[in-house]
Amino acid sequence: MRTDLWLVLTGFVSGAMNAAAGGGTFLAFPVLIGIASLSPIAANATCTVGLLPGMIASTGGYVRDFFAQLRDDARRQVIPSALGGILGAWLLLSLGERVFAQIIPWLLVGSAALIAAQPLVSRWLLRHRPERGYPAASIVVPFVVSVYGGYFGAGQGIPFLAAMGLLVPRPIGELNALRILNAMVNTVVAALTFVVLEAHHPTGALDFRAALPLGVGSLVGGWAGVHIVRRLPATALRAFAATIGVAMGVYLAIRR
Numbered sequence: 001m002r003t004d005l006w007l008v009l010t011g012f013v014s015g016a017m018n019a020a021a022g023g024g025t026f027l028a029f030p031v032l033i034g035i036a037s038l039s040p041i042a043a044n045a046t047c048t049v050g051l052l053p054g055m056i057a058s059t060g061g062y063v064r065d066f067f068a069q070l071r072d073d074a075r076r077q078v079i080p081s082a083l084g085g086i087l088g089a090w091l092l093l094s095l096g097e098r099v100f101a102q103i104i105p106w107l108l109v110g111s112a113a114l115i116a117a118q119p120l121v122s123r124w125l126l127r128h129r130p131e132r133g134y135p136a137a138s139i140v141v142p143f144v145v146s147v148y149g150g151y152f153g154a155g156q157g158i159p160f161l162a163a164m165g166l167l168v169p170r171p172i173g174e175l176n177a178l179r180i181l182n183a184m185v186n187t188v189v190a191a192l193t194f195v196v197l198e199a200h201h202p203t204g205a206l207d208f209r210a211a212l213p214l215g216v217g218s219l220v221g222g223w224a225g226v227h228i229v230r231r232l233p234a235t236a237l238r239a240f241a242a243t244i245g246v247a248m249g250v251y252l253a254i255r256r
Helices: 001-018 023-032 040-066 071-127 137-151 155-167 172-200 210-225 232-256
Strands: none
Touching: 001 023, 001 040, 001 210, 023 040, 023 071, 023 210, 040 071, 040 210, 071 137, 071 155, 071 172, 071 232, 137 155, 137 172, 137 210, 155 172
16 A cells, blocks of 8 residues: 555656656656566556556646647647557567666666756757758657657657757747647557557556556646646756656666
């Protein structure tokens, strides 16, 4: 029972962090390893499933409001985002624990750096918006980013913003809305992939007992994050998430 309470609390804080500044995976991932005693690959898949309710709760209203004027762009990237998320989830389960354990320290540190660099990327894009766009970018970029998102989704929004900002002449606010759609779609399909595969061929790559309390906490935290946590400095939340990510990456690299 105490483990479940810790997971609910972790889900709440992670969901709130994702709503305010991103980086909730950096908190939930080490808790699932340390407190729930999951392997890295199981912690990763359980994170994807458990934090999804919070993502839906925190971004649903924003997506509905914004996509009235981005309907065509959104429609073009839904299928690539879904296919990329499925491929990333499949790669995670197919390549297995040994490969994931080797690269996860680098993914954690790299993702933490992306989270920390988010304000710099946003400011740079404001000054370097392209005059002409590349229509193929609306398909290629969501697909490539979604493969990473399905495999390990922390920090996925930063390469999306950077690549789309270089290739598509749209204001940063509209690109951010497309980023949210990309993350939502690839996370949903990756989570469904994990659930369906684990339900039909149990391998221990997804822990439903840990995902449930994490999901309950993230749902409440995602809703609360929109109303409460945004009052806190996003820079501090981003720094907190990045610090956890680097520390966890170093720890896993040393332990390996």
